[in-house]
Amino acid sequence: MSEVLEKIAFMHSNNLIEKAIAGDQRAFDKLVGLWFKKIYNFSWKYFANHDLAMEATQQTFIVAYKGIRKLRDVDSFRFWLYKIALNHCREEDRRTKRRSWFSIHGLEETKNYSSVIGNPEVEIQKKEKAELIAGYLTKLPGEQKEVIIMKEFEGMKFREIAEALNTSENTVKSRLYYGLNALRKLMENSEMKN
């Protein structure tokens, strides 16, 4: 039921976006409530790390707040927001790599998120598998990872991804092809080791 309501809310979010562009603070707060989970999940798949994902998500909304008045087209809000998130993920990734030698915990996951619901054993297995797959994603080159996340999880069209990444649709398809193949190899290697 909550998913249905969420979909209805997304259907009606154009009005909120218009108000936020006009400077309505409360409308922007509601937009944050609506989009936070999506942007967080986008970032989490990029890093497989809660803290980095939270940081990137927060920075995304701060930049969005500062720049929303300049947004001309309501329909482009979604891509605009993803584009900001992507830029922050890239920046955060570069920063993390630069200081990874300095940090003790590096990309270690803090594991302080969602509680286990339902059958604990099944939930834990599911969670572990999700973390494993997210871990594979982090091993891919940035450009392949971005395309996989946008297509596979955010359900964006090839044209939309190409627009967001300032590239051609063919390049997007090519990156997706190589990315999926790289993932396949990683999964096969992991199975062989196990």
Add this chain to the structure above:
Amino acid sequence: MKNQEFNDELISYLYGDMSAEECEAFEQKMKDSPELKKEYEALLEVRKELADLEERDIVAPVFSGSHEKTMITPVRNTWSRYIMKPIFEVAASLTLLLVAGYLTDFQLSIADGKVSVGFNNKPVETVQQVLTEPEIRALMQEEMSKNNHELLTTAQKNSDEIDTRVIALEKSVKSIKANTAKSIVTKEELEQFFTMAETRNTDAMREFMASATTQQQQYLKALFTEYNDYLQQQRQDDLTLIRSGFIEMKQNQTQQKLETDQVLASLISTVSTK
């Protein structure tokens, strides 16, 4: 045909980004090449695995644009940011001081109750005594009498000021006593006051709850009305479409009937002529 074009086609097929004809053509290509089909199935398997990566639940923090900095919580790199950084800063400063000390041959020693500081191993020059003992005594005497005079003056001033303040304080105590005597609050009055305050608070809370509920109801009502309008509009559009279809069908039928009549008339006239 293992080339870039095939890769793009495979991806388009995998994500349903092809027309029906293109799909058929590609399926034919896969039939001809089992190796390509195998690759397609492998990628499909990867997609199924990726589907296990479910969305995580996260609670959106309260965002206030005017206080945007409060939203940023120091969630990561606590070690490097809050522990390692200050340590390295102190270490860098010490290293700088040590290097500077080494280069300038800095000397520091404590001997015979004296602290000596110097550079380049040179002895520290001490200030030579140029005054005789009686002269020093006279100077001390003069300084002490001056100090005593100043202290006495200050004490006198302070004493006067304290007296003034004591008088003022006595006055205010008297005034407070007089006022207190006038306005003694009974226990009943206090209880009444608290009861009133409690009632007022309860009323305010109730009003707030009622207002919030009404607002929520209004919002939900508006949302559902809008959704209902949207559905109605959709239904209306569908009906219009169906109606126009029927009208068109009817027109076609009439046209067909006319044509049939014309053909029949033509046939009849042909037969009757013969």
